[in-house]
Amino acid sequence: MQALVNKIYLDHKDSISEGDKASYIPALANIPDNLGLAVRDHSSIYTAGDTTFRFTFQSLSKIILLLVALEDNSTDYIFNHVGMESSGDSFNSISKLDFTNIIKPYNPFINAGAILIASLIKGSNYTEKLKKIMVLCEKIFERNDIGFNDEIYLSERNSAYRNRALAYLLKEKDILEGDVEEILDLYFKCCSIEVNCVDLANLGYFLSFNKNSIIKDNHLRIVKALMLTCGMYDYSGEFAVKIGLPSKSGVSGGIVTCVPQRMGIGVFSPRLDSKGNSILGIRCIEELNVALDLNIFR
Numbered sequence: 001m002q003a004l005v006n007k008i009y010l011d012h013k014d015s016i017s018e019g020d021k022a023s024y025i026p027a028l029a030n031i032p033d034n035l036g037l038a039v040r041d042h043s044s045i046y047t048a049g050d051t052t053f054r055f056t057f058q059s060l061s062k063i064i065l066l067l068v069a070l071e072d073n074s075t076d077y078i079f080n081h082v083g084m085e086s087s088g089d090s091f092n093s094i095s096k097l098d099f100t101n102i103i104k105p106y107n108p109f110i111n112a113g114a115i116l117i118a119s120l121i122k123g124s125n126y127t128e129k130l131k132k133i134m135v136l137c138e139k140i141f142e143r144n145d146i147g148f149n150d151e152i153y154l155s156e157r158n159s160a161y162r163n164r165a166l167a168y169l170l171k172e173k174d175i176l177e178g179d180v181e182e183i184l185d186l187y188f189k190c191c192s193i194e195v196n197c198v199d200l201a202n203l204g205y206f207l208s209f210n211k212n213s214i215i216k217d218n219h220l221r222i223v224k225a226l227m228l229t230c231g232m233y234d235y236s237g238e239f240a241v242k243i244g245l246p247s248k249s250g251v252s253g254g255i256v257t258c259v260p261q262r263m264g265i266g267v268f269s270p271r272l273d274s275k276g277n278s279i280l281g282i283r284c285i286e287e288l289n290v291a292l293d294l295n296i297f298r
């Protein structure tokens with residue numbers, strides 16, 4: 001496995017300047033070009049490239065937000081507030097949300113859905129809610145030094161016109177309850193959690209095996225189904241057809257992939273395609289998939 005991981009890294013490392021970095025959050029444009037790949041199976045963790053480099057969680061945090069919200073509420077309550085269907089639109093699209101027949105965001109992995117999910121996390125105050133999210137990250141990443149990237153957090157908070165528009169539209173439609181700015185802040189803060197490729201491989205592994213049974217199995221099943229259908233933005237259908245693995249990407253360039261009962265994969269490279277997915281991230285997962293026949297529909 002280590003030889004394969006090394007080979008995949010070497011096959012792609014010279015393409016790290018292909019594509020563009022996300023720049024709608026200004027500080028994301030400054031992330032250095034980079035490639036890291038980590039695979040965890042039951043015997044070991046295999047890494048290649050810069051797997052210690054810390055980047056921000058971004059949309060990958062939507063997995064954690066959903067897990068915490070599912071543990072806090074009944075499944076019916078969650079899905080009365082947010083749908084289970086892919087939107088077919090970009091992750092931060094506002095267009096369909098304003099249709100008169102829309103009573104909830106399409107799914108928990110688009111921004112509108114994740115902001116709503118953040119509002120369903122229980123706690124007597126902001127600090128308590130954030131703490132719950134951090135505690136789950138500590139357990140999944142198997143480290144207790146979870147930190148935040150303040151520069152990227154502030155950059156997002158100060159430029160989040162579209163996310164604010166989404167949240168206030170949800171509020172205006174009486175879908176979102178609570179203090180809008182506080183809910184948004186919890187969402188931005190989670191997007192700014194610092195992770196590396198090994199953390200992502202641990203997350204994928206956790207979703208595959210539910211190590212220590214810290215989350216109800218049914219909740220993990222829900223998350224993996226949504227990763228398969230909605231995890232790669234409006235590329236999710238094509239990704240499911242071509243690769244067939246529950247995955248989730250984030251605009252900082254991370255992708256987490258879960259191979260049920262087999263392994264977790266974490267890959268990072270900050271340059272993105274037109275849908276917002278890491279170009280080299282997808283290529284590395286594709287190559288691993290072909291080499292190991294991972295597709296869950298095989």
Ligand code: GLN
Pocket residue numbers: 058059060091092111156163191249250251252276
């Ligand atoms: N923080 C980002 C945003 O809300 C996360 C989006 C993403 O990674 N796709 O726009």
